[in-house]
Amino acid sequence: MGLLSQLARGLVRGADRLSPFTSKRGPRSFNKGRGAKKLGVLTSNKKFLLVKEMVPEFIVPDLTGFKLRPYVSYRAPEGSEPPATAKQLFDELVAPRIEKDVKDGTFDPDNLEKYGFEPTQEGKLFQLFPKNYVR
Amino acid sequence: MRLSALLSAARPRLPLGYRHGTWPPDSAAARLRNPPGQRRRKVFVEPIAEDDWKVFWGDTVQVLTGKDAGKQGRVTQVVRPRNWVVVEGLNTHYRYINRTAKYSGTYIASEAPLLLNQISLVDPEDRKPTEVEWRYTEEGERVRVSLRSGRILPVPPQPRRDGIVPENWIDGPKDTSVEDALAKTYKPSLKTFEEEIMDAMGIVETRRAKKSYWY
Numbered sequence: 001m002g003l004l005s006q007l008a009r010g011l012v013r014g015a016d017r018l019s020p021f022t023s024k025r026g027p028r029s030f031n032k033g034r035g036a037k038k039l040g041v042l043t044s045n046k047k048f049l050l051v052k053e054m055v056p057e058f059i060v061p062d063l064t065g066f067k068l069r070p071y072v073s074y075r076a077p078e079g080s081e082p083p084a085t086a087k088q089l090f091d092e093l094v095a096p097r098i099e100k101d102v103k104d105g106t107f108d109p110d111n112l113e114k115y116g117f118e119p120t121q122e123g124k125l126f127q128l129f130p131k132n133y134v135r
Numbered sequence: 136m137r138l139s140a141l142l143s144a145a146r147p148r149l150p151l152g153y154r155h156g157t158w159p160p161d162s163a164a165a166r167l168r169n170p171p172g173q174r175r176r177k178v179f180v181e182p183i184a185e186d187d188w189k190v191f192w193g194d195t196v197q198v199l200t201g202k203d204a205g206k207q208g209r210v211t212q213v214v215r216p217r218n219w220v221v222v223e224g225l226n227t228h229y230r231y232i233n234r235t236a237k238y239s240g241t242y243i244a245s246e247a248p249l250l251l252n253q254i255s256l257v258d259p260e261d262r263k264p265t266e267v268e269w270r271y272t273e274e275g276e277r278v279r280v281s282l283r284s285g286r287i288l289p290v291p292p293q294p295r296r297d298g299i300v301p302e303n304w305i306d307g308p309k310d311t312s313v314e315d316a317l318a319k320t321y322k323p324s325l326k327t328f329e330e331e332i333m334d335a336m337g338i339v340e341t342r343r344a345k346k347s348y349w350y
Contacts, residue, residue, distance in 0.1 A: 059332060059338070061332060061335065061336060067312075067318075068311050068315060068316070069309050069315075070309050071307075073310045073311060073312060074299055076316045076317065089325070092323050125330075125340055125343065126327050126330055128327075130349075132344060135328070
């Protein structure tokens, strides 16, 4: 379409140099991948060993009775909520518990793990920093 | 040069001598009246700056000259390149539509466009024609002000370019209803999304990834 519209204008000649040269163009012998990652290792006798951990597995919860759908009605008003911050999470979840403990007199500054404090990210499956999950 | 050609292909520019009418520029009527290579006499139009334009779709205006002089009506169409305004039910002539070989057609009244100097905006409370100017309010908002009384003429809500009227929209099977979209079901928690799903589905993962370094 790009070349045709330019030819219709009548001044431009030649092949389409701007669009990417994918495996859909070129002769039959032209073999090029589309960027899929290798999910294993090629051994010395050219056999491919699949690593099961590298194969992505989609974990989808049961969606029966789920009310949200792909599109939103045009009748819905525009607008958005401000993005959530760490301070908001702290104020909603942790601050009330700390206040209650301070009032009861059982607040221990050395034992903050019971409010959700994590001194290191070692040993966690989903580490927050450096982030080791894809989101 | 090629990049500009690509960009202009995305939003087609109208040719130089395009004759505007009351039809949309991408319709069969436009293609019929503006075949490629047509050269017509130029229509001279009083140049009005883009931000000086005062009459919008949905405004009430009074017609000053012509058969319906003195009558007020709503603006149903604005054609800026020709300074035209079509007022509902006023300045009408009659014509036949839907003619076939057997049927002579329906006789309807069709409105002719009016130029901006045959039109005057109307004060909202007086309902008399006034001169209008663009001015800024205390808050910095740009509004139309009637010169005679100083009242503000609010710009009526403009229709969407795709022609959808949200009030009359009927939800399809893939549309979330308004109540479901606005319902707040988020429960804040200190777990990440992935950890919550693992708890909900009862997935237990005791293996840990080997430590690796990006440097």
